[in-house]
Amino acid sequence: MAMNEMSSTDQESSEKISIRNVSKAYESTQALGDVSFSVSEGEFCCVVGPSGCGKTTLLRTIAGLDDPDSGSVLVGGNPVTDPGLDRGLVFQEYALFPWRTVRGNIRFGLDRPACECADCEARVRELIDLVGLEGFEDAYPKELSGGMKQRVGIARALAVDPEILLMDEPFGSVDARTRDRLHAELLDIWAQTGQTVVFVTHDIDEAVTLADRVVVMDADPGTVQSTISIDLERPRERTAHDFVDSVAEIRTELGSPVDTRH
Amino acid sequence: MSHQTDTMVTAIFEGDLQRYLRGLGGLLVFLLVWWVGAMTTQPSYLVPGPVDSVHAFFDLFATSTAIVVPIFGSALVLPTGLAHLAQTLFHYVPGLLLGASCGISLGLAMGWNGALDDWLRPLVRVLRPIPPLAWVVFAIVWFGIHHTGAAFIVFVGAFWINFYGAYGGVEGVSSELTDAASTLGVERDLSMLKLVALPSAAPHVLTGFRTSIGRCWMIVVGAELFGAPGVGYEIINASNNLAMATSVAYMFLISLAFLCMDVGFRLVERSVLSWR
Structure with missing residues (x-):
């Protein structure tokens, strides 16, 4: 073409x-x-x-x-x-913030002043649900398998609702x-x-x-x-x-x- | 689950028990060598024996000494050993805390800002190798032989160790993490420092601080040998009277004080860095 x-x-x-x-x-x-x-x-x-x-x-x-x-x-x-x-980016090696929990990582973009979410906590819960990480909200990245880490990476990128x-x-x-x-x-x-x-x-x-x-x-x-x-x-x-x-x-x-x- | 926990506890306990027994063995052998050495050395003050030293240690707490609290100027009466330990802490603690804060701040700033790094790196290369105790002469002419002068020397020692901890920590921040933060809306340099560089450098910063706790004990004793009041001064004071067992008792006291601080800080470190 x-x-x-x-x-x-x-x-x-x-x-x-x-x-x-x-x-x-x-x-x-x-x-x-x-x-x-x-x-x-x-x-x-x-x-x-x-x-x-x-x-x-x-x-x-x-x-x-x-x-x-x-x-x-x-x-x-x-x-x-x-x-x-x-534009949200998902990294090959996850690039999660190791000092933040699953919830903290997903929430990272929502806490920036440029992002407006009416109820950030609810949004985080929604994303944890979306990527199937219920029960791991308070786990640190080191405690997760590769697949779970990337679920967090995807949820973190999706949190701010990027168009791309x-x-x-x-x-x-x-x-x-x-x-x-x-x-x-x-x-x-x-x-x-x-x-x-x-x-x-x-x-x-x-x-x-x-x-x-x-x-x-x-x-x-x-x-x-x-x-x-x-x-x-x-x-x-x-x-x-x-x-x-x-x-x-x-x-x-x-x-x-x-x-x-x- | 509970069975698994039990076996884990047993395994840890067994491993620990063996380690403790070996450690105890090492201590006992040392005590024996010390005791025999003290028995066979003449004149006796050259090597004070373990029993005499322990006696001298307890004697430190049998009498009281009045000391003056700097700044406040009020008198404080404590058992002699604690009184002199407190005198040391009056310059050790401010020197360590101030030196660590300044060192960490400059380390973070230089590690983060390339221009500042360019400006200051040659200066750091020149100043860094000067042993803190070499500053004694300036401590004396600027501040006199007292708490402030000793605190200044401790400050210099704490400054460099913490500087390198923070500098190395910030330099080691992964560009992937800063990239991730950029795509998630971190725009300002200061936000990046706070949200990514600082937490990422925290393990290095804390290791630097823990190292400085020990190093500053060495420095503080050195500073007191020149006349500032405290346990280091008491070591030399006792030896001037050939009361060598008392010198050993103060050496024990320093060791104990360091151990308490080190263990305490390790606990803090472990809880702050639980994510590692």
Whole structure:
């Protein structure tokens, strides 16, 4: 699919995130080289690619934690300059505040002056319920398993009700069974909240399980190889014919340039 | 559950018992060597024996001494040992607390603010290696040989240990945590320091403070050898009269005072850092 078609004016209205010719270098390595794509309002968009393709940098740029060297990121039509409560970030290694309990972590964003919640305590309870952590409200992160920690990470990001949820390989450190359950829970939450999700992963199965659309990236420098729509009913069955086809399609996109290089 | 707890308690108890017995063994061997050494050394004042030392220790509490409380100027009558311990604490406690507060503040500020770090780092490199006791001469000419001068030397000692605790702690704050806080609406530098850097650096800060409790006891005794009143002064005072057992008794007293403070602070530390 051609990129100029994605950013054409008739798509502008539903466009939530627009990444325009973003490039970024760290010292000598070119992390991102001229990346452009957009994500529609309410869309679940997965970004897959080999390590070093700059997918984390891309996510951090959308979050406003990294500035691009050139190009820009627009969220709701406004250029991103700083982090903001409209974009929640879920980290691969959870990044929970170890000195705060589950409740304290979830509450962190709600206690900021920029956030207005009528009844913060009720909101925290609602989120604990949403991610299934009843009974662990007063536990510290060290007492939780990886899957539970990431549930806290998700709840903490959701607490301030961001329009966009950015997820950086959030389930990379949890076991396969827990990951399957978290996938189902995440899709439930997404269905309830209707947020726009950008989900970075290197796991093709995970991308096809979750995404409306998969952006395939290539490394050195990070560029968009192609975008592939996944028009499958949810919940998706990994052994289903269509599922396997989509995985194969992405694998071909990912694999071919790497093969020719070696 | 209760069975499991029981076995855990038993296991801990058994492990502890073995440790205690070994520790007791070590103490007994030391006492024996000390006793034999004291018996066989002449003249006897060179090595006062354990029995004489214990006697001297209890003698510290058999008599009373009047001391003057600084600032308030009122007289206070206490058993002699406690009176001299109190004199030490009159400069130890203010020196430690003030030195720790200033050291922690500067450590946090320099660890957090790159520009300030650039400005002060060379100065810190030059001043840091000076042993606190080297400041004795200035303590004497500025404040005189008394509580204030001794407190100043303790201050210098406490300052650097706490400075490095806080500085290292803030430098070690993970950028992932500050990133997480930024995406959750922390905008101002001061909020970041309060909400992320400070709690994250707390273990380092507290370890620095605990180290300074012990180090300042060494420094305070050194400062008193120059004439400030307190247990350190009493050690040298007793030895001038060849009452070496009394010197040992004051050494015990210092050891006990340090142990109490250390245990007390460890308890505070454990409750504050229960999240670790």
